[in-house]
Amino acid sequence: MLKYTLRRLLGMIPMLILISIIVFTLAKLMPGDSLSGEIDPNNTSPEYIAEMRDKLGYNDPLPVQYFNWITGFVQGDWGKSTRFKVPVNDIIMEKLPNTLFLGISALVITYIMAFMMGMYSGRRPYTLGDNAIAGFNYIMLAIPSFVAAVFAIYFFAFQLNWFPFGGSVDIRADEGTMDYWISRVHHVILPAIVLGAMSTASYTQFLRNDIIENSRKDFVRTARAKGTPARKIYNVHILRNSIIPLVTFLGFDFAALIGGAIITETIFTYPGIGQLFLDSVTHRDYPTLMALTLLLSFLTLVGNLIADILYGIVDPRIRLD
Numbered sequence: 001m002l003k004y005t006l007r008r009l010l011g012m013i014p015m016l017i018l019i020s021i022i023v024f025t026l027a028k029l030m031p032g033d034s035l036s037g038e039i040d041p042n043n044t045s046p047e048y049i050a051e052m053r054d055k056l057g058y059n060d061p062l063p064v065q066y067f068n069w070i071t072g073f074v075q076g077d078w079g080k081s082t083r084f085k086v087p088v089n090d091i092i093m094e095k096l097p098n099t100l101f102l103g104i105s106a107l108v109i110t111y112i113m114a115f116m117m118g119m120y121s122g123r124r125p126y127t128l129g130d131n132a133i134a135g136f137n138y139i140m141l142a143i144p145s146f147v148a149a150v151f152a153i154y155f156f157a158f159q160l161n162w163f164p165f166g167g168s169v170d171i172r173a174d175e176g177t178m179d180y181w182i183s184r185v186h187h188v189i190l191p192a193i194v195l196g197a198m199s200t201a202s203y204t205q206f207l208r209n210d211i212i213e214n215s216r217k218d219f220v221r222t223a224r225a226k227g228t229p230a231r232k233i234y235n236v237h238i239l240r241n242s243i244i245p246l247v248t249f250l251g252f253d254f255a256a257l258i259g260g261a262i263i264t265e266t267i268f269t270y271p272g273i274g275q276l277f278l279d280s281v282t283h284r285d286y287p288t289l290m291a292l293t294l295l296l297s298f299l300t301l302v303g304n305l306i307a308d309i310l311y312g313i314v315d316p317r318i319r320l321d
Contacts, residue, residue: 008305012298019297020073024066027286073294079287083279088291091276098168099272102195102261105188107253109196114203114246121204122211122242123234130208137201149194149267156190163190166269191268195261199253203246210242247310253303 157165265274
C-alpha cells in the first residue's frame with residue numbers, strides 16, 4: 001500500500017505540470033490580463049499602463065512568464081489578487097474553511113440520504129415506496145442546482161424564515177463562542193441540503209441496484225438456506241458488498257463538491273472558494289483564478305488516489321502493489 005501511494009504521488013507531478021501549463025495558457029488566452037482588472041484605463045495614462053505591464057513582466061516571452069509563475073507557486077507565492085490587493089494565499093486560506101465546512105456537511109447529507117433510501121429501495125424493490133424514491137431521484141437529477149437553490153431560499157428563508165438566506169455566520173456573534181458555532185451551522189444547513197440532495201439521486205440508485213443484484217447471488221442463497229436472519233443477510237453479507245462502489249466515490253466526491261459549490265455559494269452569497277472563483281472570473285482577477293484552478297485540479301488528483309486506496313480497503317480481494 002505504501003509503495004503504491006508513493007508511486008501515485010510521484011505520478012501526480014507530471015500531471016500537475018501539464019495541468020499548470022493548460023491553466024496558464026487558458027489564462028493568457030482570456031481577454032486582457034491581470035492589470036486589466038486592477039486599473040481603469042479611462043482614468044489612467046497609457047504610459048503608466050505600459051510601464052506597469054513591463055514592470056510586472058507581462059511583456060516577457062510566455063515561457064519566461066510561465067516559469068516565473070510556477071516557480072513562485074511552488075515556493076508558496078501565489079501572486080497578488082488584483083481585486084483585493086492582498087496575497088492570493090491569504091484570500092484562499094480565509095475562504096477555504098467555509099467551503100470545507102459546506103463540502104463536508106453536504107457530503108454527510110448525501111451519504112445519509114443515499115444509505116437510507118438505497119437500503120429501503122433495495123430491500124423492497126418495485127413497491128410504492130421504491131417508486132416514490134425513484135420519482136424523487138429523477139426530480140433531483142432533472143432540476144438544475146441553481147433552480148433548487150432559488151426555490152430553497154424563497155420557501156425556507158423568505159416564506160418560512162427557518163434559515164438565513166446568505167452569509168456564513170451572524171455578524172453579531174462573537175468568534176469562538178457557542179453562539180458563533182451555532183450560527184455557522186445554521187447558515188450552512190440550507191446550502192448543504194441543496195448541494196447534498198442534488199448528489200443523492202445517483203448514489204441511491206447505485207446502492208439500490210447493487211443490493212438487488214447481490215441479493216440474487218449464491219452466497220446469499222447459501223446464507224438463507226442456513227437459516228441466517230434476513231436482517232443479518234442484508235446488513236452484513238449484502239450491504240458490505242454493495243457499499244464498495246459508494247465508498248470508492250468518497251475520495252473524489254469531496255473535490256467534486258467543492259467545485260460544484262461555485263453556483264450554490266454564489267446564490268446563497270456564502271463566502272467560500274466557489275464564490276471567490278466566480279468573482280475572480282468576473283473581475284479578471286487572474287492570479288486568484290489560476291491559483292484556484294490549480295488547487296481544484298490538485299484536489300481532484302488527491303481524491304482519485306484516496307478512492308483507489310479506499311477500494312483496496314473495503315474490498316480485501318483487491319491488492320494494491
